[in-house]
């Protein structure tokens with residue numbers, strides 16, 4: 697398999713044109729004409745993940761977060777980003793990111809998370825309903841359940857260290873809004889959707905005050921909300937090619953730890 701062919705499979709599903717203006721999704725390091733035997737999927741490309749790719753003989757690492765996000769002037773040994781770049785280039789490993797294009801596309805990140813949480817009747821939280829491109833999802837649970845009971849299910853299903861949540865202005869939940877990653881800016885959309893609960897990550901302190909009496913917000917963690925990227929990318933590739941070896945990283949790790 698040539699890297700270019702693998703990239704086309706991913707970009708047929710999540711075209712680069714669907715990424716946000718500030719983003720840097722796509723091939724970041726490497727020669728797309730290189731032949732590869734296998735790929736490694738992860739959330740963030742760390743030095744441990746590059747080591748894993750070397751051990752497993754993967755010619756490309758496909759991540760959610762772009763390793764280069766802002767312009768860089770030097771590549772030394774001073775930051776983990778530089779060290780990742782040097783190690784990847786020395787070992788002939790290409791680095792690729794599928795980021796906000798995978799967030800905004802129909803069937804992308806929030807759809808995957810909604811599916812993992814068994815939501816049905818899903819629709820976009822914010823975006824263009826004619827193209828179904830946008831951010832966040834609102835959907836329904838099969839039946840109404842206690843809010844804390846649902847949060848416990850979410851915590852265990854997504855392997856979350858801790859969930860931060862606002863005042864329980866509802867005791868039960870049926871309609872759930874969610875957005876993978878930092879979805880704090882969609883709080884008003886979530887309130888207007890009629891959802892009792894909004895799951896996302898990186899809410900600001902004031903959002904907990906804003907939410908009070910209108911919706912319950914729950915911060916399920918940035919990494920935890922986006923870990924589904926690995927299964928999502930795996931399925932996208934598998935559907936098109938059944939023989940190519942795709943590894944799910946065992947070294948991709950939440951950079952945030954919890955004392956519980």
Ligand SMILES: [Zn+2]
Nearest residue numbers: 877878918922
């Ligand atoms: Zn993210």
